[in-house]
Amino acid sequence: MSWLWxxxxxxxxxxxxxxxxxxxxxxxxxxxxxxxELVDESSADPASLAQRLRIVELRQQEMLDVIDKLAxxxxxxxxxxxxxxxxxxxxxxxxxxxxxxxAVMVVNGVMA
Numbered sequence: 001m002s003w004l005w006x007x008x009x010x011x012x013x014x015x016x017x018x019x020x021x022x023x024x025x026x027x028x029x030x031x032x033x034x035x036x037e038l039v040d041e042s043s044a045d046p047a048s049l050a051q052r053l054r055i056v057e058l059r060q061q062e063m064l065d066v067i068d069k070l071a072x073x074x075x076x077x078x079x080x081x082x083x084x085x086x087x088x089x090x091x092x093x094x095x096x097x098x099x100x101x102x103a104v105m106v107v108n109g110v111m112a
Contacts, residue, residue, distance in 0.1 A: 008084050010076070017073045024066040031059060 008080075008087065010080050013076055013080075014073070017069065017076070021066065021069050021073065024062065024069060028059065028062050028066065031055075031062060
């Protein structure tokens with residue numbers, strides 16, 4: 001399989017979305033470590049349980065945001081691959097037509 005199709009991938013869009021995803025993942029990791037230090041998980045009092053629940057809800061919301069960004073990036077990649085597939089079919093058909101034209105020209109002695 002040829003690697004030439006990589007030239008047509010919209011790398012600018014992909015690279016533009018990458019920092020956002022990395023930033024979201026870092027925020028999740030920072031919240032995880034910060035939340036673990038703030039709450040005593042062995043405590044069963046209502047205030048501690050309520051704070052732990054808020055932390056869990058916050059983490060879930062952040063995870064949903066990261067998943068949404070990943071889904072958007074995946075959608076853009078899918079659109080790019082679909083475009084590239086159509087372009088590859090067009091290029092293949094064009095190459096076949098050009099090969100036939102050159103063959104006809106060679107047979108007729110035009111290129112000799």
